[in-house]
Amino acid sequence: MAVRLGALAERHGLELIGDGNVEIDGVCTLANGRAGAISFLANPQYRRYLASTAASAVIVSTADAEALATPGLVARDPYVAYARVASEFLPPADATGQVHPRAVVDEQASLGAGVTIAAGAVVAADARLADGVCIGPNTVIGRGVQIGSDTVVAANVTLEDGVTIGARCRLHPGVVVGSRGFGLAMDAGRWIEVPQLGSVVIGDDVEIGANTTIDRGAVEDTVIGHGVKIDNLVQIAHNVRIGDHTALAAKVGIAGSSTIGSYCMLGGAVGVAGHLEITDKVMITGMTLVTRSIREPGTYSSGWPVATSGEWRKQVARLRRLGKLEDRVKQLESGA
Amino acid sequence: MAVRLGALAERHGLELIGDGNVEIDGVCTLANGRAGAISFLANPQYRRYLASTAASAVIVSTADAEALATPGLVARDPYVAYARVASEFLPPADATGQVHPRAVVDEQASLGAGVTIAAGAVVAADARLADGVCIGPNTVIGRGVQIGSDTVVAANVTLEDGVTIGARCRLHPGVVVGSRGFGLAMDAGRWIEVPQLGSVVIGDDVEIGANTTIDRGAVEDTVIGHGVKIDNLVQIAHNVRIGDHTALAAKVGIAGSSTIGSYCMLGGAVGVAGHLEITDKVMITGMTLVTRSIREPGTYSSGWPVATSGEWRKQVARLRRLGKLEDRVKQLESGA
Amino acid sequence: MAVRLGALAERHGLELIGDGNVEIDGVCTLANGRAGAISFLANPQYRRYLASTAASAVIVSTADAEALATPGLVARDPYVAYARVASEFLPPADATGQVHPRAVVDEQASLGAGVTIAAGAVVAADARLADGVCIGPNTVIGRGVQIGSDTVVAANVTLEDGVTIGARCRLHPGVVVGSRGFGLAMDAGRWIEVPQLGSVVIGDDVEIGANTTIDRGAVEDTVIGHGVKIDNLVQIAHNVRIGDHTALAAKVGIAGSSTIGSYCMLGGAVGVAGHLEITDKVMITGMTLVTRSIREPGTYSSGWPVATSGEWRKQVARLRRLGKLEDRVKQLESGA
Helix, strand or coil, X not given: CCEEHHHHHHHHCCEEECCCCCEECEECCCCCCCCCEEEECCCHHHHXXXXXXXXXXXXXXXXXHHHCCCCXXXXXXXXXXXXXXXXXXXXXXXXXXXXXXXXXXXXXXXXXXXXXXXXXXXXXXXXXXXXCCEECCCCEECCCCXXXXXXXXXXXXXXXXXXXXXXXXXXXXXXXXXECCCCEXXXXXXXXXXXXXXXXXXXCCCEECCCCEEECCCCCCEEECCCCEECCCCEECCCCEEXXXXXXXXXXXXXXXXXXXXXXXXXXXXXXXXXXXXXXXXXXXXXXXXXXXXXCCEEEECCCXXXXXXXXXXXXXXXXXXXXXXXXXXXXXXXX | CCEEHHHHXXXXXCEEECCCCCEECEECCCCCCCCCEEXXXXXXXXXXXXXXXXXXXXXXXXXXXXXXXXXXEECCCHHHHHHHHHHHHCCCCCCCCCECCCCEECCCCEECCCCEECCCXXXXXXXXXXXXXXXXXXXXXXXXXXXXXXXXXXXXXXXXXXXXXXXXXXXXXXXXXXXXXXXXXXXXXXXXXXXXXXXXXXXXXXXXXXXXXXXXXXXXXXXXXXXXXECCCCEECCCCEECCCCEECCCCXXXXXXXXXXXXXXXXXXXECCCCEECCCEEECCCCEECCCECCCEEEECCCXXXXXXXXXXXXXXXXXXXXXXXXXXHHHHHC | CCEEHHHHHHHHCCEEECCCCCEECEECCCCCCCCCEEEECCCHHHHHHCCCCCCCEEXXXXXXXXXXXXXXXXXXXXXXXXXXXXXXXXXXXXXXXXECCCCEECCCCEECCCCEECCCCEECCCCEECCCCEECCXXXXXXXXXXXXXXXXXXXXXXXXXXXXXXXXXXXCCCEEEECCCXXXXXXXXXXXXXXXXXXXXXXXXXXCCCCEEECCCCCCEEECCCCEECCCCEECCCXXXXXXXXXXXXXXXXXXXXXXXXXXXXXCCEECCCCEECCCEEECCCCEECCCEXXXXXXXXXXXXXXXXXXXXXXXXXXXXXXXXXXXXXXXXXX
């Protein structure tokens, strides 16, 4: 499925440099270029490969256009342009528009036009799947679940009863949405379950990574805004609210009832304690421990960076001696 | 399925204040109250909503009873009382008491009375499911697995061969119990697997959160006590032992052969190294790194709290300079 | 299935001490020994049990041979010898060499000799399963997936389209290999997906723990070497490369495009930021935050070790005052 470079330029509104008849059949990196593939230059540290790349074409910014040694496409944002061009080389989706005979779909479920349901999927009563929804093999859709149009749910996903998923979402394998929030009350030496009567409401254009879990709310709903992007193995507890266009890297955990603003970015394994508020446009670096609300946009961090184990043990010992060091300084000051 | 407030008072042994004929059909928060719903006041910071809530009734403590502006129920512990009252509004369970024709149940499996097995579930030989057990769609039950009465196993769960689950447990979607412990020996430059011949034994009234993993023991069993509550994405390694009524928040990891006492509470993403002992009634705050045994009940913590990235970089630099600072103080002392 | 001790000695090339006719039918620990079982002594702290163990036989090193109070087997490395002996007592594998009638195998899939496919498994077109491969119940194998001979894939696993798995691998329940890497570009206030056109290539003799996720590459492949051992709930992002015989404990997370060398060992919940290089033979202790490349073999650490919460709060306050303490020391120095 090769396509001419000139056609790519035209379809994606990019400026063509050089021979538009070059045939492109896939993508490559600049460093490991290959004939027939298109690459891109977004990170300046790879500029040194531009002259020698074996790629047949490269997407570059205006500033880099004259350094091209191959045909190319010029874009305001080469990474965005690459994303759009590369999407032409994605394999065809699994959507067949049909219900596999080995799927189990309740008679009371409602399926829009062109809905695909793969083998082994189980769809319960009163589920409503809008047009173009695609449900992967062995995925389980609970009672009353609503899924917006063109959302793709991969294999082995579980959507518990009553959750709502928006349009054009993409749920990766092993995702669990709507499991019971971790609400417990101690009564006479035993934990009793606090019923979790809320649900989960997920906006449009949301991505949810493999094996991520999103719990249903206790009284009100857990809410994920539009355009939110969530990586793998993330935990989102009951009654969390996440604003539009926020991105959560893998292994993030957000405890109950915390609110994350819009356009935030949380790095891998960031932990947010419960009942906090993070305002809009907050970036938090990986493995940060968030124990207080963040009211100002900006970049936040914590964590003890790696050292040799020997040096780390010394650092720990010094931290533990720090109170005594303060005392010694005080002593010196009083003696001065 | 509305119920009269007076009936709720009677069934749950609570004192009725005001009109017992108010009809209740669900729950709400105080802040977002609605007619027909019952709320509760357990956290004093929400007392300010008591006068103005739109809820039709509120569960309160004796101390707050006279501040009620609505009908109410008075309880020693309003949160516990709420949990019991709210359970009346849970949707009916998925238990049908039947084996779905699309389930695959080995002839050598033994099913008690009223066992439900959903579509796509696979139950292997010699599994024994006690009365009232409910197995969700596409869940896989290995050979010789034993499950106690009225335990509910959700969708897409995997119970490996030979594990034992108690009565009245609740396993959420994606849980894996009994996978091979991570036992390896290095032999001539290659890892070889150390057979994991133990199993997993889980007590009664245990909850296991979505996508949590519990490994089987190497020689003896991994053991989870009665009434233990485990949140999502928790890792419990081989030969861990967890005492009764302990609660583990999401993303906790407990390495091999460690023992956690009874009535402990571990916050989110706490990590416990291997071969440690944590005594009873230990509370550990989120993301703490536990590298030593804890012999005394109490509250424990660690972790570097969030700062702006600029301030954090300064903190890190100061920590790294701390040895030199100690030297400078020593120099000052010797000069004094 | 008891076996004579003498036969074990012979089959595994170990020196027999005492009565070779003792019948062994399983394994036990030294402390909880039982008649009929064999134990081993690898950790010196358990030597005190050697005299009194109820085990019928013990595997020991030459140095411990004369302390045996039971029949025994003498090995250069008792733990390795134990691993080999214990493997005789593993229950028979689930391999039947047959395709279950409730599996769904595409006509275009290619199955080698003796391939087992369990109930509910779904195998897509152009998948190629080599001889002796075993696919567990409800596992989903995407289009064009290749799996090497004698690899065992457990229940509820998802292998996305086009991934390659080597021979003799073992994938535990809930594993996801080949889901979309978390590649996003911000365009006019919205995230757009950067197509992930690479795949995942996994070597021979690799173990992947329960609910672990390995993402496909963006342009080139995510690559896992031979003999790599990965525990549960690990996240491996797009374009990560892991060298041969490296072991990753549970909950490790490795961000995009980082490279881990051979013979590395990463402890539980270690986090490695993106675009880093870790050289060969690096050991990193649990929960370490790796924010820079590591060029020298050795042992590395970070993390704030647990304290009582009261002491921790003081430590945090002192860390925050450290800049002022430096100023005070400077003041003292200038005054000297």
